[in-house]
Amino acid sequence: MVGFDDEKKKIVQELVDTNNANRSVISIVGMGGLGKTTLAKSVYNDLEVKRSFNIFAWVIISQQYSIFEILKGILSEISVTPSANTIRDFSIAISEKLQKAKYLIVLDDVWKEDAWTELLKVFPDVNNGSRVIITTRFVNVAKIANPTIKPHELRCLDERESRELFLRKVFPNQNTETCCPAYLVDYAHQLVQKCGGLPLALVVLGGHVSTKPQTQDAWRKIVESMKGQFVEGGERCLEIIALSYNDLSYYLKSCFLYFGCFKEDMTIYAKTLIRLWLAEGFLPVKNGKTTEEVGLDCLEDLAQRCMVQITDREYDGSASYCRIHDVLRDVCIREAKENRYFEIYKNNDTVDYVTMSNATRRLVVCNEIDILNYSNSMLRGLFYGAEVLVNHLAFSALEEQLGRFKLLRVLCLHTSDVSEFPSEIKSLIHLRYLELEFWFLKEVPSWISHLRNLQTFNLFDDGWLEKISDSLWTIGNLRHVNLPSTSKVLPPNMGNNIPKNLQTLELVNAGSWIGNALPKLTNLCELSINGVSIDHAYALSSSLQKLGRLTSFSIFNGDEIPLDKIITAFSNQHCLKKLHLEGSLNCEQLPHNDVFPQQLVELVLCNSELEQDPMATLEKLPCLKYLELGGDAYVGKQMICSATGFPQLLSLAIKLVDQLEELKIEEKAMSCLKSLRFVGCDKLKMIPEGLKNVPLEQLDLHLMPDEFIARIKENTGEDWYKIQHVPNISI
Template sequence: MADAAVGSLVKKLGDLIVQEGSNLYGVRDEVEWLERELRRMQDFLKDADAKKNKGDDERVKNWVTEMRDLAFEAEDIIDTFMYSKLRRQQPGCMGFIKRFVSIFDELVSRHKVHVDVKGIKSKLHELSESREVYGISNICATCQSRSPGEIPILPQLRDDIDMVGFVDEKKTIVQELVDTSKKHQSVISIVGMGGLGKTTLAKSIYNDPRVKRSFDIFAWVIISQECTILDILNKILLEKLETSPGDTIESLSVKVFEKLKKGRYLVVLDDVWRENVWDQLQKVFPDDQNGSRVIITTRFINVAKIANPTTEPHELRCLDEKESRALFLRKVFPNQNIETCCPTYLVDYAHQLVQRCGGLPLALVVLGGFVSTKPQTQDAWRKVVESMNGQFVECGERCLEIIALSYNNLPYYLKSCFLYFGCFKEDWTISSEILIRLWLAEGFLPVKDGKTTEEVGLDCLEDLAQRCMVQITSREYDGSVYCCQIHDVLRDMCIKKAKENRYFEIYKNNDTVDNVTMSNAARRIIVCNEVAILNYSNSMLRGLFYGVYGSYNRLAFRALKGQLGRFKLLRVLCLHTKGISEFPSEIKSLIHLRYLGFSDEFSDEFSEDVNLKEIPSWICHLHNLQTFILSCRNLEKISDSLWTIGNLRHVKLPMSSRVPPPNMGNNVPKNLQTLKGINAGSWIGNALPKLTNLCELSINEVFNDHGDALSSSLQKLGRLASLSIYSASFSIHGRAICLDNNIITAFSNQHCLKKLVLWGSLNRKHLPHNDVFPQQLVKLKLGGSGLEQDPMATLEKLPCLKYLELWHDSYVGKHMICSATGFPQLLSLRIVVLTELEEWTIEEMAMPCLKFLEIYNSRRLKMIPEGLKNVPLDQLEVIQMPKKFITRMKEKTGEDWYKIRHVPNIRMKIWRT
């Protein structure tokens, strides 16, 4: 990790020299010297880190630690100097006395940098002289390393971890689930060590078509070490309307019990750690003698026996040699025949590598991902084998050693990016958008010609996924990563490495496994539990995460009151708080801040606990701010000074009709790429055309009068990839989007536009000809459009359309037709609340790629279309539909069953009358 600390600092110094130039006054020489010396030291750090991680010499470990601490110290010197410099540039410093004080402060600041860098020089000289004593060589002179840009990006891997082996175990468990002769409710346990494939097996069983057709109610709940009973009950109640903020364990238990009584249920409790979990939960699982089942996955045999003492749990074994080879080669050579993919001259090395994994699936997956980044040469593979010559004690140690091997081989910037995953709650689904913006704020992302830093961030995430260090769980409409996860074994390593290297610490005010004794030395702190006051003395803190990333209960803000001003070098501040009614004025002094997030960044919903009414005028003091996220219901005013921050790149604001449109003026933030939640106004004509870097735009409260300005401005935005327009037609004003020819022309000129959302009634009663729609459109969502003419005639001709959603009477006609050969690329179709629709026809050869279909609360629809039998669906959801409609689709006996019997996953729910 020392090379990550030094690498990040070298990058920062280089950027500083370029950006500030002569503005560094008398300290430029010191900064340039420091950058040169640290760059030289980088050559030795990889060798030193490798020796340290092999445990060769305690002195080497101390050398690496001293080097890391020296890099942190140098970074603190530079950031403190820049803080003083930026403070002198803040508004209001007028008058002779203030100018004199400012000059005096500058001289003092420059002198301090001279003195501090002199101390760094002395320490760096000592470290340099000690290299030979410790046997640390210039690794670049002894081995041929690949530059980060040369790592091959292989074809897209499957997002799920392949299940190899366990065929017999799956067959047995599926039979236990679907056996209708066993009427009593029962618990089935899958037991095995971390990384053995318990969750992968359980997911394969959970998604099996026979299982899907045998149960009425499903729930998948990740327990982990951190979940409380309240969390678990909330997760079982998937539908948000079933819960309320005031729910207690008692009230939620009743709701869960009542929900599960409505049919035959299958609930998976994944990764149970504590014996008392089942004791506390079992009363909420009713036994109505209908064959309901609960699956538990756990590492502990005693947990399984407590849940079901009469039945032996399914204990997973390690993979045999044939299975291990198959899984390893799938990761090294994706999408190839595993029998022929490995060149003969590499077979022996492959065998040796597989042997080292001892049949542990996670170790095979991670090692396979690591080897996939290496050249397919004997020399490269031999070096991997040689690096694994140490003796492993047991499977767990073997897995950690392989993970450490992959981690140590990462470029310095990817090490920093990877360790950030430890900041998130165990088993949490992580937004790539948020993750990459945090990496950006921290300065982790390298510069690559022709790419934005956000694009570089996506490349880094794909690289980590290729190496199987993280798992991609879903992708965006354009194929980029939407969400990802990290295996809990890998997360444990992140936390361990982070604590060793002062990267971050997790503060928990309880006695759980992850409780950390605070050292007050880490660069970042994650506060997960309620504290009376944040007692943390490290004023050099760079990141503060307060109650975020998976916390169900927001923490009270009072613990931070009066504390924030101490952390003057903060770059990242994430607050998931309650009881806050105004922006803390202390934030004004955090002029290094690049990321500021209030409330839950993962949700598009309002926060009931955040009562901020105004974004203050002093927000402009944060002129390094790149990302600003705010989610609250009661916002009434946004200071126009927000738009004077030239470094702003991403702004997400709450959708609120009470907030006046902005007055951006002439000095708009030209680096802005994301603008969401802003109300329409005169700025559309004045400022929007100047935001030429916009990639994602979401505008609310759009009226007819905005049509001409909007259509004219959109033509100036050549990089726009996602556009959402929300009409005010559902408000008391009753005016609608003016979708006239000007706006349509503006859409058609958007050559990058791939996602379009139009929400509100349209003046015209039919869609225009498909030629004037953006031909590269991948995702389209229409809501409340009020179209009287079937929109499918236009939409089915869009050549790239993959995702289509028709919401809330976007079409008010009675008949809908999908023509033959229409929708050639469509993967997903959602039909939601089309209240007038009665008949739907799908002609032969229509929608040849459709995998997902949802029909929701369109109560006049008489039956599913005949042509659905020819559509290759993987998943069908029919929700809140009349009983008669559902009955026609009943397995084997329903009139329409033959139309959908080929669909493996079907979910149906009757409309509540």
């Protein structure tokens, strides 16, 4: 964060002010791109703030908000389960929880006064100093929320601050005072001036410049392309975004515009986005790389240009989740409308049927409609009630409509009133991406095999599904299959016509296919299986040895997992980085660390029922960064992390390990640990002594015994000295 240090100090002081016991609402106001959310996040994560409140929640409101979804988001943040799935029950559950402790709630991006007035009743005022932070573009929203406290109206950055932020993006991880070559200083000054102190404009322009050679000629061309007169605020930002957009290659332009299909402020799963790009045919062919790898490169390129944000990363460092600033999303929508890239169908009253019936390539249906009166036979993508939208929609509006879209490549249908697979899908032979969430669906029919071009098949249901036709596995182009986690569905019978291009197979039930078909799926990278038992031991071990490209393997709801044979099967693999084993491992202790895959980065063991301390093996894995022990992973009383153990570990979570009484961390163990989480370890007596030597940044304690918590009470607890150096402690 650049430029808001003084404003941050003021807000922090208002939050922790012990003289004000009332529940207060603090507002941060400013135009889009001015840094409201950035400032709010910095305040929210401040050490003094973290130690002043007991309950925290951050929810995004946006323009098209749903009170139901907002309350649902708060519930998940504060770990409360309501008695029923209604707004009233959600409100009661939240209010009851918040009455019991001092809370800080952030409502990010509030557009309408009604949003606050509808939420007001769930934030009780019990005179304990609780606070609510609102970020908004509108002063009237701030004044409605709290007429007595002046809102924090953000200013534009001054010249020095603007230069610092710009250079941070152009020359990352360098000293901003010395990083810019002397022959480029004048051009840098001119470019900074063009941004008018607007942080988003500086960030996007800096990202754009960072992709160019550090030469006078290259920078002069950028300056010359921005010769227009200075325009105030948002218009200037849009002009700079347009400059960055126009500089993109043709395929990156398509990738960027696709973000407009997703709802405002949504966090987007990177793999879903890349598979959509793949289905649309956006991704170029590059020698030595899969199209999925090219897709990740495209996402990273857009992130480097600061046109999108990577919000989370996978165990291997690749992008896991991303999002787009709402100002940039507005650019996507504006550009898409001009190019007929996509249309957002809101309701029957506002649709321009003349425009809609022409050549727009994608249709996003946002609101409940009676019938989809739409005749564009050139449609390539249809998003209907999917995760890109606000709510599930009734399927009736689509009845006898789907068949007219013969050229569809992407179809996302999330509805709540369908029990049969829509037969019209059969005629959509160009489909490459099919995502369905039908709450009452019982069967995937045999004609699914008509979709010969299908690459991605995502199926979600609410526990009703009983049968998936084996003909699914005859589709030779299948790459990614995600199935619902339900034991009702019979294991697949793949036969001889197996999809040899398959890279992802998620949540398939265990069965004879493990021995017959699995060893032939040699392109598999990600595999998760439900319900593995000792009966599958030999077949699974034999098959896994032939899957040389496997990077992630998971077993869920396992019975007795044949650990010895599975680990032996992995010992010759060089790609496996993520391993998740849920179920009894049918052994007293883990095998020697030399037998484990040495390149493991992430490991989850749940309900393993190990009798001997697993740390002796796991601490010697050289690349391990994320470790979670859950359920009865270990049934002993003591775990010891010995000196120099876990050299790369960044995150450790120990959840519901009921018998654990003591965790010992010897000197120089876990020397890189940043995050530690204990959940429901009822017999754990105290925080480890050795934690005082660990460079921890985040400590999360959830459902821990009262005595355990009392020992770490700030300044007065007898174990406080062990964790007083930790900046973020959440209890």
